[in-house]
Amino acid sequence: MKFNIRGANIEVTEALRDHVEKKLSRLERYIEAPPQSEAHVTLSVVKGLQTVEVTIPLIGLMLRAEEKHPDLYAAVDLVVDKLERQIRKAKTRANRKVRQEGSLRDLFRTDSGATAVLEEEEDFELVRTKRFNLKPMDVDEAILQMNMVGHSFFVFANSDTSEVNVVYKRDDGKYGLIEPAK
Structure with a gap:
């Protein structure tokens, strides 16, 4: 996976770039990433909080997470954890449904060491529907x-x-x- 790391109001040092790439590389064990996959990472500082935004476009799925924390390295760790949860949920959803070849199910590796992690599935419960005329x-x-x-x-x-x-x-x-x- 390629990394596009940019800083907004912050200089991206080599050590910071290495940390981001090392942490995001953990996600590759979950994804059968096509060669054109590129993780877009934006690091910024707003009101004293370090912000990390990550977007990874995949075929049929967009992974995106954002974290704010006083420590930039901690924010990177938190955003990677958030992306791992998104991947596990998408993988569980894809595996639950019987789909044809070439679906989302083929995006995720099935033989990774991540199977030891408990995969929780979140059921979406629609509790209200509103209808109104658009003015x-x-x-x-x-x-x-x-x-x-x-x-x-x-x-x-x-x-x-x-x-x-x-x-x-x-x-x-x-x-x-x-x-x-x-």
Whole structure:
């Protein structure tokens, strides 16, 4: 697996790069990674907290984790643990279902030493369904509506694009917009 490590407001030293690569290499024992797999790692400092974001695109699956911690090396360890849990859950889900050749099941190695780790499966329980009419509005109005109802996200019909969009409040206090790919 290749590593794309970049720093935002932080210098990526050789020792730090080696630590990140060593820890993320642990994940290779779980993944039958195609040669074009590349782990994207962003290291940053925000308000005194060291942040590590890792994204690993795989065929049919996107692994992503983020951790914040006062110690950058501890944040790297925590994010790798989080990614391992995601892989185990995806592997368990894929193995539970009988699928045809070339599915997600083929992404994961079956003979790794990780089988000793207890694989827990999380059942997703849908407890509520809401239906509502989408009022056409611009992004600014959607953010206002979201703040008025006190939610962390808001679904709306974008009056500029005529498509369904979602605005959300980010951890840094700013806002994000999710719109369909074209």
